[in-house]
Amino acid sequence: MKVSLGRYVPAKSLFHLADPRTKIIWTIVMMVFVLMCRNWIEYTIAGVFIVGCFIASRISFKFILQSLRPILVILIITSLFNFLFYHGAHVAFFIGSKPIYFESISMSIKTVLRVTMLVVSASLLTYTSTPVAITDGLESLMRPLTVLHVPVHEIALMMSIALRFIPTFADETDKIIKAQAARGAEFDSGNVFKKIKSYIPVLIPLFIAAFRSAEEMSTAMEARCYRGGKGRTRYKVLKFSASDVIITVLTVIFFTSIILLHIYIRKDISVSHIFINNF
Amino acid sequence: MSILVKNLKHTYMRKTPFEKDALKGISLEIKKGEFVAIIGHTGSGKSTLLQHFNGLLLPTDGEICIDGERITKKNLLSIRRKVGFVFQYPEHQLFEDTVYKDIAFGLKRFKLTDEEVRERVLYASKLVGLDERLFERSVFELSGGEKRRVAVCGVLVSNPSYLILDEPASGLDSKGKRDMLALLQKLNESGVTVILVSHSMDDVAEVAGRVIVMKDGAVVLDGTPLEVFSQRDYLSSLDLDIPEVTRMFMDFADRSGLDIPVVIKKQEGVALIRQLIAEGRLLK
Numbered sequence: 224m225k226v227s228l229g230r231y232v233p234a235k236s237l238f239h240l241a242d243p244r245t246k247i248i249w250t251i252v253m254m255v256f257v258l259m260c261r262n263w264i265e266y267t268i269a270g271v272f273i274v275g276c277f278i279a280s281r282i283s284f285k286f287i288l289q290s291l292r293p294i295l296v297i298l299i300i301t302s303l304f305n306f307l308f309y310h311g312a313h314v315a316f317f318i319g320s321k322p323i324y325f326e327s328i329s330m331s332i333k334t335v336l337r338v339t340m341l342v343v344s345a346s347l348l349t350y351t352s353t354p355v356a357i358t359d360g361l362e363s364l365m366r367p368l369t370v371l372h373v374p375v376h377e378i379a380l381m382m383s384i385a386l387r388f389i390p391t392f393a394d395e396t397d398k399i400i401k402a403q404a405a406r407g408a409e410f411d412s413g414n415v416f417k418k419i420k421s422y423i424p425v426l427i428p429l430f431i432a433a434f435r436s437a438e439e440m441s442t443a444m445e446a447r448c449y450r451g452g453k454g455r456t457r458y459k460v461l462k463f464s465a466s467d468v469i470i471t472v473l474t475v476i477f478f479t480s481i482i483l484l485h486i487y488i489r490k491d492i493s494v495s496h497i498f499i500n501n502f
Numbered sequence: 503m504s505i506l507v508k509n510l511k512h513t514y515m516r517k518t519p520f521e522k523d524a525l526k527g528i529s530l531e532i533k534k535g536e537f538v539a540i541i542g543h544t545g546s547g548k549s550t551l552l553q554h555f556n557g558l559l560l561p562t563d564g565e566i567c568i569d570g571e572r573i574t575k576k577n578l579l580s581i582r583r584k585v586g587f588v589f590q591y592p593e594h595q596l597f598e599d600t601v602y603k604d605i606a607f608g609l610k611r612f613k614l615t616d617e618e619v620r621e622r623v624l625y626a627s628k629l630v631g632l633d634e635r636l637f638e639r640s641v642f643e644l645s646g647g648e649k650r651r652v653a654v655c656g657v658l659v660s661n662p663s664y665l666i667l668d669e670p671a672s673g674l675d676s677k678g679k680r681d682m683l684a685l686l687q688k689l690n691e692s693g694v695t696v697i698l699v700s701h702s703m704d705d706v707a708e709v710a711g712r713v714i715v716m717k718d719g720a721v722v723l724d725g726t727p728l729e730v731f732s733q734r735d736y737l738s739s740l741d742l743d744i745p746e747v748t749r750m751f752m753d754f755a756d757r758s759g760l761d762i763p764v765v766i767k768k769q770e771g772v773a774l775i776r777q778l779i780a781e782g783r784l785l786k
């Protein structure tokens with residue numbers, strides 16, 4: 224199966240060694256700031272920082288491209304809409320009788336950048352940490368919510384089970400597709416409805432397999448005396464290490480630079496202004 | 503008329519950190535009417551090889567020809583009509599609400615009339631010994647042996663000339679196992695080429711006419727069951743067993759000093775003991 228979003232790629236790097244909690248917070252910070260970016264200076268800083276982090280994580284460029292493949296359509300559509308329908312003040316050229324503005328060009332590029340950076344920073348988390356580490360990190364970060372009677376452990380358990388079974392069901396799907404293809408199922412022919420219908424022979428065995436695994440798993444957990452999160456100790460205790468300090472310091476620098484830029488450069492420096500000043 | 507494999511190589515997850523060479527250049531020919539068993543330790547590449555025979559996997563390098571027709575992306579459907587494939591777990595393919603519909607599923611591609619479909623289903627279910635009374639039952643109410651038989655039946659309706667099975671007898675009770683092996687022998691006698699993967703050397707010795715031994719993605723032994731199972735030490739170096747009865751008679755020969763031939767089938771063993779008694783060699 225070619226599911227790359229949310230797949231751990233083993234390697235030894237700054238990011239792989241870091242505590243999942245650091246990486247989760249890093250991802251959230253990145254997302255917030257990518258969404259806050261307004262002008263090209265801020266975009267450049269965010270871009271350079273994210274690219275730098277990716278280089279530090281030693282994940283190959285091919286994987287980054289793979290993580291973008293599922294959102295390619297969204298990227299194209301959003302940038303196209305921005306390009307055609309965003310209204311600005313400075314007309315760049317006409318398509319037919321429709322004016323295209325400098326602002327809309329700059330906006331569509333920004334949108335692509337923004338979505339790309341969001342996905343890339345999220346995939347950095349999943350490429351460098353195992354699903355188990357991510358859920359452990361989330362559980363630890365959400366622990367304060369237990370005061371509000373949020374079932375943090377149960378949520379984390381559900382997430383880790385769901386994550387754990389993604390590859391299992393991906394393999395299972397692969398086998399079922401093969402088994403059905405071997406006895407004459409065709410998946411790629413006919414119109415859309417026919418194609419959807421042709422997946423019924425895959426979905427039903429898959430659902431049955433899912434129910435069966437759920438049942439087996441709950442039996443296995445009971446047999447090992449699982450009784451919820453209370454008083455459970457951990458085999459892998461999360462620890463804050465040197466790489467966490469490095470990532471944190473860098474993120475804080477990034478964070479402050481963006482905040483400062485936000486405060487001091489109020490005016491939007493967009494492509495249109497640069498263009499207009501030059502012409 | 504044969505399956506011809508030429509220098510077949512297969513690499514999983516190419517160009518990723520997970521890259522793995524599953525098959526490292528395999529060449530062999532399986533002639534029409536043969537009964538071939540492929541054995542090997544887990545991870546030796548047997549299932550990968552098997553899946554190439556009907557184009558479920560395509561070669562990374564090398565080629566496979568079925569009756570002279572090279573398998574490519576374009577002729578998969580016609581190849582799959584000729585080469586039936588039964589997976590290890592029937593749960594992977596049973597999905598219709600009744601047994602009858604499930605068996606008939608593979609016939610959809612042939613555009614037959616209801617009458618012709620019924621004829622074919624009846625023929626195939628008779629072949630596998632499936633009770634007609636089960637036709638209207640749900641596939642999920644069946645026993646393990648019945649499910650497996652429905653799965654085989656669902657492949658046989660297309661009337662393939664090659665039948666490939668991954669562990670057809672594993673997980674069945676002893677009667678289910680005997681029936682399954684008898685069915686495969688019967689199919690083979692009727693002209694179907696049978697290729698199977700099995701971990702049970704006893705089963706292999708009983709039914710196969712040719713045994714292919716694999717190790718690390720390569721074929722290391724290829725011969726009759728007698729030739730292959732005579733090489734006890736080599737097989738055990740591959741973590742493979744020999745049939746119970748073979749081991750028993752080899753031990754017996756070692757301890758008694760009697761000169762007895764290699765035995766691979768239980769019936770041969772019985773016959774051999776009778777012969778030894780008749781010749782008076784056992785009384786010493």
